Amino acid sequence: MSKYTKGDALPVEEFLYSHINPYLGTFLHEKLKMTPNMITTLTLFASSVIGWNLINNNYYTACILILIREILDSTDGFIARKYNLKSNFGEKYDIMSDTINQIVIFAILLYKGRRIISNNRCMFLLITGIVYFYINKVVDTRNECLKNKGYCADPDTKHYILKSTNVFSLYELSIVECMVLILFSNYI
Numbered sequence: 027m028s029k030y031t032k033g034d035a036l037p038v039e040e041f042l043y044s045h046i047n048p049y050l051g052t053f054l055h056e057k058l059k060m061t062p063n064m065i066t067t068l069t070l071f072a073s074s075v076i077g078w079n080l081i082n083n084n085y086y087t088a089c090i091l092i093l094i095r096e097i098l099d100s101t102d103g104f105i106a107r108k109y110n111l112k113s114n115f116g117e118k119y120d121i122m123s124d125t126i127n128q129i130v131i132f133a134i135l136l137y138k139g140r141r142i143i144s145n146n147r148c149m150f151l152l153i154t155g156i157v158y159f160y161i162n163k164v165v166d167t168r169n170e171c172l173k174n175k176g177y178c179a180d181p182d183t184k185h186y187i188l189k190s191t192n193v194f195s196l197y198e199l200s201i202v203e204c205m206v207l208i209l210f211s212n213y214i
Contacts (some may be wrong), residue, residue: 089204
């Protein structure tokens, strides 16, 4: 039950939707009786555990939890679509959960990175903020294009936004985030 048509999903997304979610989603919903909102709540809890691990310099554990959180984040949507459990609240709750997760990670990294660039804090904040929010904007634009295909590009370009952002989705971004965390851990 992918939200994408064939060829729209990126490799990591495609793998999640075709190989992980059918098994994990079915298990969580049918065996454990979990709803999409329960899974979103679990991702919020995971965000706080990720933050705790980052504060305590457990970067490898935080990376593993980030990846698990992203798998669960895709699974809640899979369950909502497969079992027709979609709701306006659930959609907004999922977006809020993703935003809180990104803010937690970004804030902790800014706090921990203050030692690295103490002389140029304003420049570091500016550059980091621009890069971070630009990448998130690219992801949001891509997701909006997928959601409203008829409005994102004309048929001749076959979704230019999708083609020009073919390395960005929340899943690929999470993998990059983990690599940055591992590199970051060497400088603190």
